[in-house]
Amino acid sequence: MSELAAMLAALRERFSAAAGAAKGERDLDEVRVAYLGRNGEVTTIRRGIGSLPVDERPSAGKQINDAVDAMEALLAQRRGALESSEVEAELAQRIDVTFPAIPASVGSIHPVRRVIEDACAYFERHGFAVVLGPEVEPDFYNFDALNIPSEHPAREGFDSFWIDDTLLLRPHTSPMQIRTMQLHRPPIAIVAPGKCYRRDAVDARHLFQFHQIEGLLVAEGIHFGHLKGMLTGLCRTLFGVHQRVRFRPSFFPFTEPSAEVDTTCPKCGGTGVCGMCGGSGWIELGGAGMVHPNVLRDVGYDPEVVTGWAFGFGAERIALSRYEVDDVRRFIDSDPDFLEQLA
Ligand code: PHE
Numbered sequence: 001m002s003e004l005a006a007m008l009a010a011l012r013e014r015f016s017a018a019a020g021a022a023k024g025e026r027d028l029d030e031v032r033v034a035y036l037g038r039n040g041e042v043t044t045i046r047r048g049i050g051s052l053p054v055d056e057r058p059s060a061g062k063q064i065n066d067a068v069d070a071m072e073a074l075l076a077q078r079r080g081a082l083e084s085s086e087v088e089a090e091l092a093q094r095i096d097v098t099f100p101a102i103p104a105s106v107g108s109i110h111p112v113r114r115v116i117e118d119a120c121a122y123f124e125r126h127g128f129a130v131v132l133g134p135e136v137e138p139d140f141y142n143f144d145a146l147n148i149p150s151e152h153p154a155r156e157g158f159d160s161f162w163i164d165d166t167l168l169l170r171p172h173t174s175p176m177q178i179r180t181m182q183l184h185r186p187p188i189a190i191v192a193p194g195k196c197y198r199r200d201a202v203d204a205r206h207l208f209q210f211h212q213i214e215g216l217l218v219a220e221g222i223h224f225g226h227l228k229g230m231l232t233g234l235c236r237t238l239f240g241v242h243q244r245v246r247f248r249p250s251f252f253p254f255t256e257p258s259a260e261v262d263t264t265c266p267k268c269g270g271t272g273v274c275g276m277c278g279g280s281g282w283i284e285l286g287g288a289g290m291v292h293p294n295v296l297r298d299v300g301y302d303p304e305v306v307t308g309w310a311f312g313f314g315a316e317r318i319a320l321s322r323y324e325v326d327d328v329r330r331f332i333d334s335d336p337d338f339l340e341q342l343a
Contacts, residue, residue, distance in 0.1 A: 004045075004060055008067040011041060015071050019078045028082065032075055042068055105336065108343030111319045112211055112331055115238065116193045119213050119313075122237045123191040126230070128215070131190045133176045135197070139166050141175035146254040147294045154253050159199035161208075169197035172312055173214035174254060177291070180216060181299040186306045187219035193315065204327040211315035218291060218301065218308030224257070227288060227309035235263040235285075238318060244270060246282060255289025255310060266321055276321060283321045286313035 015035050022028040035041050120130045148154045158171035176192035192214040200206040235243040247259035264270030265277035272281030288311035293303035323342045
């Protein structure tokens, strides 16, 4: 065997050992570069052809080319083998479809939201429209148009968050009475739920952000009896068919006469033997009354022709007794276990 043939045989031996040891595409490529690359071992051997006698050169070139062909064939074969073993490894990873999955948690309707939705649905069944309005109001809508001029002491009763001299976060939903009456001619029948804000210290009974449900009915011939009937129906829808409703004389500048509205404590059934109603048997829901003639006049209605009633109830108050919760802060704790339990 010529010296060149022996060299090539040894080279192929080492090459096939290296290619056989390659564990992946990248290893295999390193082997290719080391042997067959531009500066690889085969190139070094090829350079040696120049120093051979002229008549030996063609045969030497052919031997080298044959060796390169064989090495490339081996490389292709190894590459194919590596690829299929990778696919097999992937297929070998079994997925256990019986393994318990992480349960997806589903939200629930917030109790305050449910009170609002149920109250609105009740009024909608009676032909009322649901209207929504801004939480930032000019004092005109919040006070002046509700018969509370600038120096009126009733303004003090609404501990408001003021944004500047005339803008405030609404402390009640009553501005929606004015906004609705300014836009429409009577008859008017609306319910306006929404967020309200007061500078109250947070405790078991108070939040500085809470919800009210406002109602307004204005038409010819409306009287206090209509108000009593609708609010009694509302309480029976929210709490149960045996609810009684009581009206205590009160004062609001925008209603005359005015009342504070209570319903029988749903926990003790009005017997007054529980802690929730403080032993009184009654739960306070909010204010109500006949719309003041000044309010009607200011929006261009004739109080000699149309009359109306309005009410504003606290949604959290209703939810507290409806779901027998002892602390209003529970409603804003965002504790899914607590909220789901009430849903
Ligand atoms: N806006 C009053 C309050 O927040 C409640 C109310 C509304 C009273 C409508 C009478 C009529 O205290």
